Amino acid sequence: MTRDPVELVIFDCDGVLVDSERICVKVDAVIMADLGCAFTEAEIIERFVGSSSEVYTAAVEQRLGRRLEKDWQHKYEHLYRAALDAGLTAVDGIAEALNGLTAPVCVASNSDHDAIRRSLELAALSHHFEANIFSAADVTTGKPAPDLFLHAARSMGVDPGRCAVVEDSAYGVRAARAAGMRAFGYCGGLTPASRLEGPGTTVFDDMRELPGLLAAVTH
Ligand SMILES: [Mg+2]
Missing domain, CATH: 1.10.150 (DNA polymerase; domain 1)
Known part of the structure; x- marks a missing residue:
């Protein structure tokens, strides 16, 4: 089956970018x-x-x-x-993953803007995202509602069907699926794989695998 290429990768922050x-x-x-x-x-x-x-x-x-x-x-x-x-440190392998991606990236987190920016600075990841940071404070309802991911996609000018979401929580993958986006559930942190699995969801445990997994769904 041919699928749309991924044109935007939306990252959760806590547990995905930073090991918080x-x-x-x-x-x-x-x-x-x-x-x-x-x-x-x-x-x-x-x-x-x-x-x-x-x-x-x-x-x-x-x-x-x-x-x-x-x-x-x-x-x-x-x-x-x-x-x-x-x-606070960066999640193991995330710097390599971000350096290996070609699609644009952004952050969409249930935390507030100040907390997200502070975490990214502590983990030396800010330069990957610059102003492309979206918070649940920007929408009426946070995850597991799809609103935040849809807001991020709209703001970045990308159709939801061409977005991939990287999440580490059950709420997050639910939100991604509800938004009609491909979900990548990272189980290398606290949440076991069984709580992330579901339709349209790829579960993985090593961030270094992410660029390859994203490339695989586009071909
Ligand atoms: Mg998280």
Whole structure:
């Protein structure tokens, strides 16, 4: 079957470009304990990695049995910042993958713009993306809704059917499939392959393979 060539590769940020999920899950656990709401690290990985802030807040409120203030996460932001500043690195093999791609690239993340830019700078990846950064803050509904990926494609001037999405979470591959885009599920991080698999989805565990996998779907 001949398929449309990939004209845009949309990268998730956390867990795909930067190895932040391992760090953030530990901070999440500290915050949950502080709130008096016991989620284990395994539950956090299963339920919250790749989720939007709304999903995270709703689950915490449900377990606590009370509502949280609208900006409850604000007082904890310094914990993430300090942990990421101290230990954030690029995902293994991503620099080689980005150097090996010929199609244009952009970032589409549920994080806010400041956090995305900061992470890319810490991991020395900013130059690959420059201004082509899209945040869930730009749309009404974050992943797993398709809105953010569709917004990125529209902004970059590429038809969704010619976009590929690289994701590391179940929410992210769902969003890509809902947007009608080819999904590449990276299982080299916290999310197991079984949670990424699905129609139109290629699961892989070594970022260095990405240029070859993308080239393979275009022929
Ligand atoms: Mg992610």
